[in-house]
Amino acid sequence: MEMGKSRVIALLAVASIVATACSSSSVSPSPAAQSAAANPSTGASSAASAPAASAPVVGTSPTPNIDTTVYTRATTLYTSGKQWGAPSTWNPLDPNAAMGVVGLQYETLFLYDPLKDVYTPWLAQSGTWDSAKTTYTIKVRSGVKWSDGTALTADDVAFTIAMAKNPVVGSNLWTSGGVTAADATDASTVVVKFTNPAYQEWAQWIYNSPIVPKAIFTAKNTADLFKFTNESGVGTGPYLYKLHADDRMVWVKNPNWWATAALQLNVQPQTIVDIVNSSNNVALGQLIQGGLDLDNNYLPGIAQVVAGGYGITTYFPGAPYMLPGNTAVLVPNTLKKPLDDPAFRKALAMSINVDDIVVKDYGNVVSKADATGLLPIFSKYVDTAQRDSLGVSFNTAKAKAALAAAGYKTGADGFVTNKDGSAIKLNLEVPDGWSDWMAAENLIAASAKLSGININPTHPDFNTVVADRNRVDATTPPKFDLIINNDVQVGNTPWTWYDYVFRQPLQVGAAENRNFESYSNKDAWALVQKLDNTPIEDLATMKTITSQLQKIQLTDMPIIPLWYNGAWSQVNNSVWTNWPSDKGNQVIPATWNGYWQMNAILMLTQIKAVAKP
Amino acid sequence: MRRYFGRKLLTYSITFFVAATIDWMIPRFMPGDPVASLVAKQAGLSSAGATALVQYYNDLFGFQKPIIVQFFDFWAKLLQGDLGLSVYGHGRPVVESIMGALPFTLALLIPAILLSWWAGNSFGAMAARRKWMDNAVLPVGYILTATPYMWLGIVLAFVLGFSLRIFPMSGGYGFNLEPTLSWEFFTDLVAHWIMPFMSLFLVMFGGWAIGMRNMVIYELESDYSRYLEALGAPQGLVRKYAFRNAMLPQITGLALQLGVIIGGQLVTEIVFAYPGIGSLLFNAIKSEDYFLLQGIFLFIIIGTLVANFIVDVAYVIVDPRTRVGMRGGTA
Numbered sequence: 001m002e003m004g005k006s007r008v009i010a011l012l013a014v015a016s017i018v019a020t021a022c023s024s025s026s027v028s029p030s031p032a033a034q035s036a037a038a039n040p041s042t043g044a045s046s047a048a049s050a051p052a053a054s055a056p057v058v059g060t061s062p063t064p065n066i067d068t069t070v071y072t073r074a075t076t077l078y079t080s081g082k083q084w085g086a087p088s089t090w091n092p093l094d095p096n097a098a099m100g101v102v103g104l105q106y107e108t109l110f111l112y113d114p115l116k117d118v119y120t121p122w123l124a125q126s127g128t129w130d131s132a133k134t135t136y137t138i139k140v141r142s143g144v145k146w147s148d149g150t151a152l153t154a155d156d157v158a159f160t161i162a163m164a165k166n167p168v169v170g171s172n173l174w175t176s177g178g179v180t181a182a183d184a185t186d187a188s189t190v191v192v193k194f195t196n197p198a199y200q201e202w203a204q205w206i207y208n209s210p211i212v213p214k215a216i217f218t219a220k221n222t223a224d225l226f227k228f229t230n231e232s233g234v235g236t237g238p239y240l241y242k243l244h245a246d247d248r249m250v251w252v253k254n255p256n257w258w259a260t261a262a263l264q265l266n267v268q269p270q271t272i273v274d275i276v277n278s279s280n281n282v283a284l285g286q287l288i289q290g291g292l293d294l295d296n297n298y299l300p301g302i303a304q305v306v307a308g309g310y311g312i313t314t315y316f317p318g319a320p321y322m323l324p325g326n327t328a329v330l331v332p333n334t335l336k337k338p339l340d341d342p343a344f345r346k347a348l349a350m351s352i353n354v355d356d357i358v359v360k361d362y363g364n365v366v367s368k369a370d371a372t373g374l375l376p377i378f379s380k381y382v383d384t385a386q387r388d389s390l391g392v393s394f395n396t397a398k399a400k401a402a403l404a405a406a407g408y409k410t411g412a413d414g415f416v417t418n419k420d421g422s423a424i425k426l427n428l429e430v431p432d433g434w435s436d437w438m439a440a441e442n443l444i445a446a447s448a449k450l451s452g453i454n455i456n457p458t459h460p461d462f463n464t465v466v467a468d469r470n471r472v473d474a475t476t477p478p479k480f481d482l483i484i485n486n487d488v489q490v491g492n493t494p495w496t497w498y499d500y501v502f503r504q505p506l507q508v509g510a511a512e513n514r515n516f517e518s519y520s521n522k523d524a525w526a527l528v529q530k531l532d533n534t535p536i537e538d539l540a541t542m543k544t545i546t547s548q549l550q551k552i553q554l555t556d557m558p559i560i561p562l563w564y565n566g567a568w569s570q571v572n573n574s575v576w577t578n579w580p581s582d583k584g585n586q587v588i589p590a591t592w593n594g595y596w597q598m599n600a601i602l603m604l605t606q607i608k609a610v611a612k613p
Numbered sequence: 614m615r616r617y618f619g620r621k622l623l624t625y626s627i628t629f630f631v632a633a634t635i636d637w638m639i640p641r642f643m644p645g646d647p648v649a650s651l652v653a654k655q656a657g658l659s660s661a662g663a664t665a666l667v668q669y670y671n672d673l674f675g676f677q678k679p680i681i682v683q684f685f686d687f688w689a690k691l692l693q694g695d696l697g698l699s700v701y702g703h704g705r706p707v708v709e710s711i712m713g714a715l716p717f718t719l720a721l722l723i724p725a726i727l728l729s730w731w732a733g734n735s736f737g738a739m740a741a742r743r744k745w746m747d748n749a750v751l752p753v754g755y756i757l758t759a760t761p762y763m764w765l766g767i768v769l770a771f772v773l774g775f776s777l778r779i780f781p782m783s784g785g786y787g788f789n790l791e792p793t794l795s796w797e798f799f800t801d802l803v804a805h806w807i808m809p810f811m812s813l814f815l816v817m818f819g820g821w822a823i824g825m826r827n828m829v830i831y832e833l834e835s836d837y838s839r840y841l842e843a844l845g846a847p848q849g850l851v852r853k854y855a856f857r858n859a860m861l862p863q864i865t866g867l868a869l870q871l872g873v874i875i876g877g878q879l880v881t882e883i884v885f886a887y888p889g890i891g892s893l894l895f896n897a898i899k900s901e902d903y904f905l906l907q908g909i910f911l912f913i914i915i916g917t918l919v920a921n922f923i924v925d926v927a928y929v930i931v932d933p934r935t936r937v938g939m940r941g942g943t944a
Contacts, residue, residue: 088703169662246714
């Protein structure tokens with residue numbers, strides 16, 4: 001080999017790389033150059049070619065934007081936060097459906113506003129109980145069209161309700177829900193008959209469950225329902241499937257959305273690109289650079305970013321910045337000593353300095369939870385006088401006194417011991433990589449130590465936490481001592497929270513998702529069922545029942561509420577403005593499953609483009 | 614010749630069987646139940662919904678079957694080119710997931726490895742020859758090769774992506790584009806490719822240059838070089854032989870690098886959110902996706918074996934001693 005020649009070539013190679021870099025960079029980030037031509041089906045990816053073939057040109061007035069392959073920045077909304085992996089199914093009945101399938105594409109009978117506790121008729125014109133409160137009549141809105149041009153009818157609604165009988169759909173509508181019949185009596189009326197109606201769950205169903213087209217889903221309504229991925233499906237909503245790739249989901253505006261004529265609502269973005277979550281640094285970079293308009297991830301240090309002059313805002317301009325999204329609770333394993341003792345659990349609750357976590361760990365983007373654990377939207381159900389007398393708060397001296405009074409003696413190492421004299425060491429597990437919770441568990445351990453409770457903070461991987469948490473069978477106690485959990489999200493009824501805390505009988509195996517603490521109290525469970533069977537209008541009865549449940553919870557302390565995790569949301573105002581805020585449009589700005597139908601869809605009609613296209 | 618390759622092929626087949634079996638076993642020794650974790654991530658499911666989902670996933674992935682049946686199923690399907698369904702993809706075929714990510718990884722790593730190998734070897738060999746170049750290449754090479762990929766990636770992303778905004782910081786192509794055969798799409802693809810490529814190229818370049826420089830110096834000091842010099846052979850000839858001998862370990866190194874190429878460059882792809890096999894592997898591990906993990910490792914196994922086979926062939930061509938050995942002679 002001749003060395004002189006190779007050196008020249010090597011230098012040329014490096015030079016060419018640098019040259020390519022420079023030339024390409026000047027072209028790339030210019031989404032403004034919109035090509036109105038080009039058929040996307042020439043694309044290399046199979047993902048892109050499929051939808052192009054059936055590029056949904058609906059009705060008689062296709063907009064020119066539908067066939068573009070470069071999205072104009074000024075009319076495109078970039079979101080992120082819901083999708084933790086490649087979009088894989090667009091079946092609205094599958095809980096893993098891609099971002100927006102329910103909400104943007106498929107719609108529900110009602111919208112529910114959790115901030116004001118109001119149900120708005122959506123695909124339904126109205127829904128009413130008869131005087132005996134055992135028959136519910138739904139009037140289906142006229143003029144609503146599926147994206148294939150056919151009309152939405154009462155048949156579709158009755159069929160969707162009947163589909164809940166399919167075990168795959170995973171609904172208890174036809175079992176504990178009390179539904180006995182759902183019939184379309186004419187083109188726009190559905191009559192649903194109940195015995196012992198679960199009013200709270202039904203109220204949840206009408207705003208949470210998407211209505212699907214009977215013509216398409218009849219053949220799919222089998223045990224293999226979820227094998228139907230329904231790419232480019234037929235919905236009623238304001239957006240149509242455009243394409244997906246492993247790192248994105250793209251929706252394009254449905255020009256014939258019914259609500260434009262019926263309710264004068266107009267969704268502003270022509271295109272919505274939802275970006276699959278990557279690492280925090282990438283998301284933060286995209287948000288600050290304006291590559292992302294709405295981000296629904298927990299980004300550490302967001303308070304500094306908001307103050308940093310990048311045009312990033314949150315729902316509240318200052319602490320706690322976010323609306324509460326769920327309650328983070330400390331779950332003790334009540335089948336193990338000493339956590340089976342309510343007195344010990346109460347002392348544990350008194351030993352934890354939650355304010356410290358709010359400030360040091362979260363920098364005030366969360367707030368301390370109410371002693372009842374109920375989210376602020378449910379504050380009207382809190383029996384405040386009872387809470388103030390029975391509830392506990394952080395107090396090291398009281399915690400020590402409570403432990404001593406309950407018979408826990410302090411050992412030589414300064415930690416309290418079991419009543420039989422054996423050492424207490426409680427393992428607290430949070431999933432590895434959940435950095436905010438990992439910091440929190442250290443603060444919990446440090447705080448409990450002051451009261452003499454020995455907590456060992458650990459962070460195994462997520463799968464181990466789940467394996468340790470779940471009951472293997474009805475008799476073996478699960479492995480964990482303490483975990484942190486936040487599974488109950490914002491919703492329409494406090495019943496969800498009490499179902500989570502008191503659920504009976506105890507579930508076992510992989511499907512376990514309630515009562516992780518294995519707390520068994522028949523009276524409490526009877527009250528939870530009674531609450532479910534109370535009409536949502538009967539606020540007085542609901543309050544009476546929830547007050548009784550709060551008494552049990554505050555006395556026995558089956559779980560320990562810690563703080564309200566935020567409905568994480570940060571927005572960039574450079575392309576879109578007029579975002580939800582406490583001063584303006586009061587909507588939870590979230591793209592997660594279940595939030596579109598909790599009024600987040602209205603956010604898309606409220607935001608304003610900064611530049612006119 | 615045929616005996617030589619026949620023996621090699623047999624070795625490779627056995628290696629493949631053992632490796633694939635271990636590949637099948639390892640994820641199943643990981644703690645936890647992937648279906649339980651999948652369902653646990655679905656906060657807000659009704660209890661009936663959770664039960665239905667567990668049932669559905671267990672049927673879908675065949676986790677209800679006895680473990681030995683799962684093993685035979687694995688081989689039966691593997692021989693038909695079916696790697697199963699991805700848990701992370703909620704039932705998407707593994708082959709589809711891998712094929713979607715493969716082009717990005719190959720387009721990133723093949724140029725990075727080949728160009729850095731070639732440029733690194735050239736610079737290294739030159740450095741061994743000239744003192745002033747050696748003084749320059751050696752420290753730069755050491756710094757580059759000691760740089761963690763991830764750190765260099767973050768620095769590049771911060772300086773070129775965030776501060777100067779020359780290159781996009783993340784992704785395989787712009788989120789405002791649809792994949793088409795257009796100039797616009799192509800340039801965008803290249804712009805997203807540059808930074809991950811550079812972070813890989815620079816680090817690898819340093820390693821190859823140092824290796825080659827040391828090898829050439831070692832060979833120039835060896836007995837045969839001294840002997841050639843003593844015989845009065847021209848400097849060029851001595852260097853040529855030294856270079857050819859120094860190349861052999863570099864070829865092996867190259868083959869090994871190309872073999873594991875399928876695994877992608879995990880950290881680089883994560884730093885730049887580049888949608889290649891590395892990112893996929895990372896997600897597969899996080900979500901305890903037996904099938905996806907298994908599928909990716911299988912590709913790595915096959916890649917390594919194929920690359921080794923190519924090295925065997927290359928050695929026959931490059932190293933005359935191998936040819937002699939094959940005929941049963943001694944060098």
